[in-house]
Amino acid sequence: MATYQRQRYLFMTLDPVHIGTGGYRLGRVDNSxxxxxxxxxxxxxxxxxxxxxxxYAAQLYETPEAAGQNHDNIENPDENPVCYTFGYIKKSKNxxxxxxxxxxxxxxxxxxxxLLFPVxxxxxxxxxxxxxxxxxxxxxxxxxxxxxxxxxxxxxNWQRSDALNLGWLMLQVFGQQAKITAPTKWxxxxxxxxxxxxxxxxxxLFSQIVNSNLEVRTSVAINPETGAAEExxxxxxxxxxxxxxxTADVVLDDYRQAFPQVTKELHTGDIxxxxxxxxxxxxxxxxxxxxxxxxxxxxxxxxxxxxxxxESSGKEQDNE
Amino acid sequence: MTWKAYRVVFKLCSPMHIGCxxxxxxxxxxxxxxGRVFWGALTMRLTRDETKSSATDSKQYEEFxxxxxxxxxxxxFYPAIKSENPDYEIAFSWQDENLFRRRFLSSYTSTxxxxxxxxxxxxxxxxxxxxxxxxxxxxxxxxxxxxVFEKEGCNLKWKDACKRLQMGGERGxxxxxxxxxxxxxxxxxxxQLFNASYHWEEQGDRIMIKVLxxxxxxxxxxxxxxxxxGEIEPLVGREWRSHNSTNNxxxxxxxxxxxxxxxxxxxxxxxxxAIGNFGIWHLPE
Numbered sequence: 001m002a003t004y005q006r007q008r009y010l011f012m013t014l015d016p017v018h019i020g021t022g023g024y025r026l027g028r029v030d031n032s033x034x035x036x037x038x039x040x041x042x043x044x045x046x047x048x049x050x051x052x053x054x055x056y057a058a059q060l061y062e063t064p065e066a067a068g069q070n071h072d073n074i075e076n077p078d079e080n081p082v083c084y085t086f087g088y089i090k091k092s093k094n095x096x097x098x099x100x101x102x103x104x105x106x107x108x109x110x111x112x113x114x115l116l117f118p119v120x121x122x123x124x125x126x127x128x129x130x131x132x133x134x135x136x137x138x139x140x141x142x143x144x145x146x147x148x149x150x151x152x153x154x155x156x157n158w159q160r161s162d163a164l165n166l167g168w169l170m171l172q173v174f175g176q177q178a179k180i181t182a183p184t185k186w187x188x189x190x191x192x193x194x195x196x197x198x199x200x201x202x203x204x205l206f207s208q209i210v211n212s213n214l215e216v217r218t219s220v221a222i223n224p225e226t227g228a229a230e231e232x233x234x235x236x237x238x239x240x241x242x243x244x245x246x247t248a249d250v251v252l253d254d255y256r257q258a259f260p261q262v263t264k265e266l267h268t269g270d271i272x273x274x275x276x277x278x279x280x281x282x283x284x285x286x287x288x289x290x291x292x293x294x295x296x297x298x299x300x301x302x303x304x305x306x307x308x309x310x311e312s313s314g315k316e317q318d319n320e
Numbered sequence: 321m322t323w324k325a326y327r328v329v330f331k332l333c334s335p336m337h338i339g340c341x342x343x344x345x346x347x348x349x350x351x352x353x354x355g356r357v358f359w360g361a362l363t364m365r366l367t368r369d370e371t372k373s374s375a376t377d378s379k380q381y382e383e384f385x386x387x388x389x390x391x392x393x394x395x396x397f398y399p400a401i402k403s404e405n406p407d408y409e410i411a412f413s414w415q416d417e418n419l420f421r422r423r424f425l426s427s428y429t430s431t432x433x434x435x436x437x438x439x440x441x442x443x444x445x446x447x448x449x450x451x452x453x454x455x456x457x458x459x460x461x462x463x464x465x466x467x468v469f470e471k472e473g474c475n476l477k478w479k480d481a482c483k484r485l486q487m488g489g490e491r492g493x494x495x496x497x498x499x500x501x502x503x504x505x506x507x508x509x510x511x512q513l514f515n516a517s518y519h520w521e522e523q524g525d526r527i528m529i530k531v532l533x534x535x536x537x538x539x540x541x542x543x544x545x546x547x548x549x550g551e552i553e554p555l556v557g558r559e560w561r562s563h564n565s566t567n568n569x570x571x572x573x574x575x576x577x578x579x580x581x582x583x584x585x586x587x588x589x590x591x592x593x594a595i596g597n598f599g600i601w602h603l604p605e
Binding site: 004006021022034036037038039040045046047050051068086087101102103104105107108109110111204207249251253255256257258 | 334335368369371373374375376426428429430431432441445452453454455456458459460484486490491492493494495497569570571572
């Protein structure tokens with residue numbers, strides 16, 4: 001059986017992260033960010049993670065030509081772990097791609113979805129999520145009230161009975177305290193443990209809370225001669241705020257079973273035994289080099305938290 | 321010959337792109353999953369699950385692809401929303417195309433970045449249309465429903481393979497991710513498919529679909545000798561044939577399946593169609 005494995009990463013944003021829509025959509029800001037269709041919750045698309053992971057892994061392996069749109073400058077792409085992992089297109093020497101070599105990659109990188117979203121409240125920062133999102137990500141959520149049907153009510157993982165505000169929104173609170181347990185590989189991580197206040201809200205309210213508490217900045221271009229604001233150059237942009245937790249899946253489907261032996265010593269000390277190691281190395285560099293736009297304004301860094309968890313392959317209900 | 325029928329429901333977990341051509345820089349999607357896409361995803365999974373070493377020779381896929389043709393028949397898969405009664409509300413795009421488009425289809429625009437420069441690469445802006453995993457109006461979960469018919473003696477582990485399928489385009493970016501919700505075996509007396517306008521029966525070695533007068537067809541249907549109202553398109557698809565002398569890499573070979581009525585076309589009289597390879601319907605010879 002060809003190697004098939006599905007992993008789930010937990011990320012925490014260290015800076016605001018801006019994955020722009022191109023700025024052509026109408027919205028409350030000039031430069032809006034990508035959202036999930038339907039729920040309108042911001043996300044980091046798989047395309048962005050895929051591109052960043054490939055580019056950084058290629059730099060780490062000291063073959064930057066293994067990233068980008070064409071890989072004609074790679075001498076032997078089958079022996080390059082980055083090309084092997086993410087796929088490549090190499091034209092023939094006469095420039096005809098039909099006669100060249102094309103391989104699709106052996107990893108699929110999925111969108112990163114918001115799991116725990118930081119919001120300010122009267123008790124300081126709290127992280128908002130939903131039962132469905134946490135359970136989908138592999139968390140266990142216990143001790144929820146049986147009669148929790150009201151969208152105006154939140155459930156907390158600490159003891160409190162007074163109402164609580166999430167940004168501008170005031171919610172009633174169930175006295176019953178929920179118990180939320182992260183998967184083993186994540187629960188002891190310092191960055192996760194720093195979250196001691198989690199608020200569970202109904203799924204229908206989550207989008208409203210997230211969208212009301214995104215980071216929105218306003219900037220203006222400065223005229224270097226006058227030192228004053230340039231006319232008509234004011235613009236606003238939004239971003240997923242720092243300390244947001246997101247999860248993203250990675251599937252390895254190594255149909256080629258020919259991962260090249262990595263003899264090169266990587267200066268990070270990592271050892272690449274398969275394509276999942278290449279992806280992991282690329283993801284680790286996002287913590288330093290960032291993903292998405294506004295990188296020069298200090299946006300984009302995001303750290304993987306702990307080791308990825310391995311997912312079981314779906315649950316079949318066969319009613320035969 | 322005995323066939324068993326199953327209703328298969330997938331939860332759509334990410335955007336799904338079933339390519340049907342390009343307009344400008346917009347890659348359009350079909351509003352349903354064709355039998356060919358399902359066949360391709362299933363063949364890929366079955367081949368890789370059963371192959372001990374590398375699966376880079378298209379002959380390996382060809383072998384399992386033929387087995388799927390021989391041992392299974394299947395319908396196209398359509399978006400559906402879980403409701404109380406009936407249990408799923410199936411959304412056929414032709415019932416109200418504008419509403420369908422507003423509820424189920426969206427698009428994603430992106431360009432390649434050059435990371436060292438933190439800037440957009442030139443000339444690579446593109447837009448890909450997709451079926452949304454959540455409805456755009458109410459944010460409801462979108463599922464995909466279709467039927468699979470299994471021939472007696474089938475030795476393909478297709479039910480297990482269905483747990484790990486990804487269908488359609490942009491899979492490298494996580495698109496087309498589906499989670500198997502259920503495979504419900506249909507009672508042998510229950511011959512209805514999707515709704516009351518469609519019934520199935522076995523006839524020798526094949527599955528026949530009875531379509532009532534003025535009903536819409538639910539799969540590409542070979543146009544020859546079929547009187548219908550709707551659109552006709554040449555059905556083509558890309559394939560990977562590593563044994564070809566040219567065009568032998570992934571997706572380089574273009575295969576032609578004939579002129580077909582598109583799903584949603586209306587038959588002028590009641591007709592019986594056989595389900596052929598790739599879920600394409602045709603009149604029995």
